[in-house]
Amino acid sequence: MRLRHFVLPLAAVALVAATGCNTKTEDKPGSDSTAAPKTVGIVKGVPGRDDFPNASLAVLAPTPGEVVNADSVMIKVDLKGVDLGSPTAGETEKGIAFSKEGQHIHVIVDDKPYMAMYKTDSFFVTKLAPGIHTLRAFPSRSWHESIKKPGLFVNQTFYIMKKEGDAPMDMNGPLLTYSRPKGDYKGDDAKRVLLDFYLSNVELGKDKYKVVASVDGKVIDTLTEWIPYFIEGLADGAHKVKLELVGPDGKVVPGVYNSVERTININPPAAAAAAPSPMDTMSGMKHGMDTMGGMKHDSGMKTTAGSTADHMKKTPGTSDTDAMKKTPGKAPAGK
Numbered sequence: 001m002r003l004r005h006f007v008l009p010l011a012a013v014a015l016v017a018a019t020g021c022n023t024k025t026e027d028k029p030g031s032d033s034t035a036a037p038k039t040v041g042i043v044k045g046v047p048g049r050d051d052f053p054n055a056s057l058a059v060l061a062p063t064p065g066e067v068v069n070a071d072s073v074m075i076k077v078d079l080k081g082v083d084l085g086s087p088t089a090g091e092t093e094k095g096i097a098f099s100k101e102g103q104h105i106h107v108i109v110d111d112k113p114y115m116a117m118y119k120t121d122s123f124f125v126t127k128l129a130p131g132i133h134t135l136r137a138f139p140s141r142s143w144h145e146s147i148k149k150p151g152l153f154v155n156q157t158f159y160i161m162k163k164e165g166d167a168p169m170d171m172n173g174p175l176l177t178y179s180r181p182k183g184d185y186k187g188d189d190a191k192r193v194l195l196d197f198y199l200s201n202v203e204l205g206k207d208k209y210k211v212v213a214s215v216d217g218k219v220i221d222t223l224t225e226w227i228p229y230f231i232e233g234l235a236d237g238a239h240k241v242k243l244e245l246v247g248p249d250g251k252v253v254p255g256v257y258n259s260v261e262r263t264i265n266i267n268p269p270a271a272a273a274a275a276p277s278p279m280d281t282m283s284g285m286k287h288g289m290d291t292m293g294g295m296k297h298d299s300g301m302k303t304t305a306g307s308t309a310d311h312m313k314k315t316p317g318t319s320d321t322d323a324m325k326k327t328p329g330k331a332p333a334g335k
Contacts, residue, residue: 031225057105145180155200174209177199178257185266194231
């Protein structure tokens with residue numbers, strides 16, 4: 001008969017819980033299936049002020065064509081006229097993502113996304129495959145807009161372990177270097193996403209070279225000015241952004257770096273905690289059973305002083321006994 005006393009209360013609790021869950025559900029941004037889809041567009045930005053009149057950049061290491069006898073390389077540069085680590089004036093007024101660590105150098109090895117360099121003499125790139133590699137670099141404002149001036153872009157090749165392989169393209173010909181967007185964008189930073197790139201040996205114009213910008217496989221705009229741009233209207237989730245350098249003939253300029261696609265994430269969900277594996281669960285259950293067994297063995301869960309000491313009086317020679325045979329008040333020696 002005792003079961004009857006629990007059935008009705010439990011049913012009532014379940015009903016209340018279900019009702020409470022229904023009344024407290026909140027729609028998350030983008031979860032309304034009836035909402036109109038966002039329109040993705042690209043708008044022109046205003047170039048940052050020319051606060052770097054005498055800036056210059058040169059690579060000190062590795063030297064051009066150097067063979068590095070390791071799978072990692074230290075990159076050293078000589079940068080003048082740009083104060084690394086300092087905030088760029090107006091960074092908080094842009095309404096876009098910026099680095100709290102200040103101005104930096106975008107370092108690109110091969111076709112990988114750039115890495116941010118904040119110190120000119122202690123920057124390592126690791127896990128490089130044997131053979132030829134390309135290095136490109138240019139300074140950036142704190143909000144990641146490249147400083148577009150002569151003498152601020154460097155590119156060269158070096159080798160890891162052995163001098164083998166050919167350059168992936170003519171690095172002295174028309175060259176597009178993809179810079180932004182990159183990575184994850186959250187909150188207000190996701191509303192306007194910087195689109196930026198570096199150009200070498202080429203001039204954009206209506207009847208000249210152009211940069212075609214696509215998002216998720218759809219051409220959004222054809223860019224004819226070398227200035228920063230912003231992508232707006234990106235819905236939450238992953239997006240593929242592609243930049244292509246197109247010649248006056250309307251064809252993509254040959255070269256692997258002249259057509260680059262990157263995946264970015266808009267308001268990505270927080271990473272969920274990893275679920276315990278079946279073995280972890282079984283181990284936890286076994287530990288619980290062992291604990292219960294120990295409590296049962298200890299005279300019915302006695303809590304009076306001395307009961308624990310009685311439980312620890314085991315046969316000499318066992319590891320547990322040896323561990324516990326120490327001077328009272330002294331902790332076991334650290335490892």
